[in-house]
Amino acid sequence: MKSGRWITETGSSTYLSEAVAIWLRDLRGEFRTRYAVNSILMFAVTTLIAVSFSIGSFRIGDDEQPFLYAVLLWIILVFSALSGLSRSFVKEEEAGTMDVLKLSARPQAVFLGKLFFNLTLLGALELIIVPSFILLMNYEIKLPGLFTAMVVSGGIGLGGGTTIVAAMIAQASARGALFSVLSFPLLLPLMITAIKGCEKSAVGTNNPGWPEVRIAVAYSIVMIVMSLFLFPLIWEESMQ
Amino acid sequence: MIAKVLLTIWMTAIIVAAFLYADAAVGFPGETSRILFFHVPQAWVATLSFLLSMIASCIYLARRRVTADNLALSAAELGLLFCLLATASGSIFAKAAWGSFWNWDPRQTSIVILLMIYGAYFALRSAVGDPEKRRVFAAVYSILAFVTVPFLVFVVPRITASLHPEDTMNPAKPGMDPKTLKVFLGSLLAYTGLFIWILRLRLRLLNLEGMQEPEFLVTEKMDLEGEE
Numbered sequence: 001m002k003s004g005r006w007i008t009e010t011g012s013s014t015y016l017s018e019a020v021a022i023w024l025r026d027l028r029g030e031f032r033t034r035y036a037v038n039s040i041l042m043f044a045v046t047t048l049i050a051v052s053f054s055i056g057s058f059r060i061g062d063d064e065q066p067f068l069y070a071v072l073l074w075i076i077l078v079f080s081a082l083s084g085l086s087r088s089f090v091k092e093e094e095a096g097t098m099d100v101l102k103l104s105a106r107p108q109a110v111f112l113g114k115l116f117f118n119l120t121l122l123g124a125l126e127l128i129i130v131p132s133f134i135l136l137m138n139y140e141i142k143l144p145g146l147f148t149a150m151v152v153s154g155g156i157g158l159g160g161g162t163t164i165v166a167a168m169i170a171q172a173s174a175r176g177a178l179f180s181v182l183s184f185p186l187l188l189p190l191m192i193t194a195i196k197g198c199e200k201s202a203v204g205t206n207n208p209g210w211p212e213v214r215i216a217v218a219y220s221i222v223m224i225v226m227s228l229f230l231f232p233l234i235w236e237e238s239m240q
Numbered sequence: 241m242i243a244k245v246l247l248t249i250w251m252t253a254i255i256v257a258a259f260l261y262a263d264a265a266v267g268f269p270g271e272t273s274r275i276l277f278f279h280v281p282q283a284w285v286a287t288l289s290f291l292l293s294m295i296a297s298c299i300y301l302a303r304r305r306v307t308a309d310n311l312a313l314s315a316a317e318l319g320l321l322f323c324l325l326a327t328a329s330g331s332i333f334a335k336a337a338w339g340s341f342w343n344w345d346p347r348q349t350s351i352v353i354l355l356m357i358y359g360a361y362f363a364l365r366s367a368v369g370d371p372e373k374r375r376v377f378a379a380v381y382s383i384l385a386f387v388t389v390p391f392l393v394f395v396v397p398r399i400t401a402s403l404h405p406e407d408t409m410n411p412a413k414p415g416m417d418p419k420t421l422k423v424f425l426g427s428l429l430a431y432t433g434l435f436i437w438i439l440r441l442r443l444r445l446l447n448l449e450g451m452q453e454p455e456f457l458v459t460e461k462m463d464l465e466g467e468e
Binding site for chain 2: 161169178184185189215223226234237
């Protein structure tokens, strides 16, 4: 691998090079086992099929469609993400690789690497689920640009808000349930915003400046910056 | 001791005054406006303890004193209690004034989110075994949750218009009756006093528990190591 250009003149690694190294390592591990991808995607696909099968594409009237479909889409996305995103840290704990990771990278770099990995997973999830949802439910979107921006910024917010929670619950008991319990109150403002934004894009209300997208972007920035501050405290606690 | 007696007399006086001295506000069905003297101070204490818990969490992360974490924990416990009280009393008012106990008014939405955050905070505390780790994680979560609250200010009012009485009942605006204002401020003081009193009791209890803790933990850890 050509990692030479990431290394500084003194030969030491930078935050970014460490983060990218962790990201690539996680991607490689994921490519071999496909554990997180399989569980998240199958969860999402199962939910999508259940929703589509039980509601169908003609049951909900045209007036209600933009709002209700946005709600269903975000429920599928958020709960699929909650089902598998904690994997990024839980797998380190299970494999006993926490200490080695701690030696080889700085805390912020570990956080960024895991964040990149979670965002990659979320990107793959949205790439598959959102088009399938639109096709299966016959979701008419008047403003595709706003819709895309909302889905992307909402995805970044999902990753930004949950990565640090994953780091905490990896060291707690009852991990799976706790991850959803802790993440959901943090994600609620984002979820309400994203639903509103998707509804507007389906109706065709083009507010100048896309306030919902801006709220989601602001949320993502705030959560990622706060996590960068708080993550080292959690990370040093995981020393056994 | 004297403070406790004074607080009892003061609270009793406020409760009597709330029903007998102050007049019912105009524009509310029957006597429903008297909820102001109980519901608003409860919500105020719930907010105050949420803020106090977050500040104590920051202090704990900076200085690592157990007392700071005890303060954060007891403030969160009291916050949950007063949050539940405010939800219940608000719900009774909603039934009397708006016709249903629950209708997802923006104020109700935001208090539910606050309850969920408290619930998650205690779930996290009970799921982490190591005390040191538990304190750090709880403090971190408390700060994270606090950071998301401002977004609710932008998000929640957009869903529906609120029916929550604001203008006729806001003491900062000149619309309030002077008698009502007097009792309201007295009640605010009484509830804050009550909060401080319970908080101090809880802190004393936690400190006493903390004195026993180290010994118990040492033996438990040794047992575990022995088994391995």
